[in-house]
Amino acid sequence: MSDLQKFDLGPLRVYVVPTLFDNYSYLLEFEGGLAVVDPPDAERILEVCEALRLKPTHILNTHAHEDHTAGNAALRQATGCRVLGPGGVPIPEVDETFTDGDVLPLGPAQCRVMATPGHTRADHSLLFEGAVFTGDTLFVSGCGRLFECDAPTMWKSLMRLRELPDDTLVFCGHEYAEENLDFALSLLPDDPALRARREEVRALRAEGQPAVPSKIGTEKAANLFLRADDPAIRAAIGHEVADAAAVFGDLRARRNLF
Ligand SMILES: [Zn+2]
Structure with a gap:
């Protein structure tokens, strides 16, 4: 498992675990425990943990979708770990629910916990010192589909994330970076930040490396969905007078068809 990407962030060590077709789970190692973010595949997590000699103590779910939670039951049964997830939605085997503003002590x-509804009504981002786990809300150069909420709701959530410090690492739930950048460049083919970012991402992906983590500062420049209030983007889609949430909604609808 030495090929897993890992990042040391003060009291936290983050391992990136590619899983299923294009999902990411994350192992967060801290003194006295290990939290697993969004495990759809318990076997995969157990195999990685065994190789690293780590044992899960917690599961943290960003939202209820099966490709983020399907491993909860087997992982909890195998390890006795505690399952934490948003309240009011069916999180398998949940022991403790959380809501906006909660602080989860992990050693x-x-x-x-930041409520970031949009993809579903109960999506939450998990913020640590220097890193945020955004599930299916903010992707590298993209954002999640609007399954249960309207565009203004998601736009507001993305604005909350955009306000985080620029050097905050962004770990998201899926590897969609290249497609997102191809989409962005189909609208703004000459945008220097998007072009440079696509080269970076292509180089990483060509080597089989994940495009995560990104940084909030990078996303502010190279994520169209965080730039819905940028006049260049309004102009590119012919919405000079629309408000940012409407521009965002149009971008998201176009991305669905791309
Ligand atoms: Zn989802």
Whole structure:
């Protein structure tokens, strides 16, 4: 498992675990425990943990979709770990629910819960010192589909994420970076930030590396969905007078058809 990407963030060590077809789970190692973010495949997580000699103590789910939660039951049964997830939605085997503003103590690491509805009504992002786990809300150069909420709701959530410090690492739920950048460049073919970012992402993917983590600062420049209030984007889609949430909604609808 030495090929897994890992990142040291003070009290937290993050391992990136590609799983299923294009999902990412994450192992967050802290003193005294290990939290698994969004495990759809318990076997895969157990195999990785065994190789790293780690044992899950917590599962953290960003939202209820099966490709983020299907591993909860088997992982909990195998390890006795506690399952934490958003309230009011069917999270398998959940022990403790959380809501916006909650602070989850994970040893010396602290996780601040941010409600970021849009993809579903109960999506939450998990914020640590220097890193945010955004599930299917913010992707590298993209954002999640609007399954249960309207465009203004998602736009507001993305704005909350955009306000985080620029150097905050962004770990998201799926590897869609190349398609997202191809889409963005279909609308703004000459945008220098998008072009440069596509080269970076292509180089990573050509080597079989994940495009995560990104950074909030990078996303502010190279994610169209965070730039819905950018006049260049309004002009590109012929919405000079629309408000940012409407521009965002149009971008998201176009991405669905891309
Ligand atoms: Zn989802």
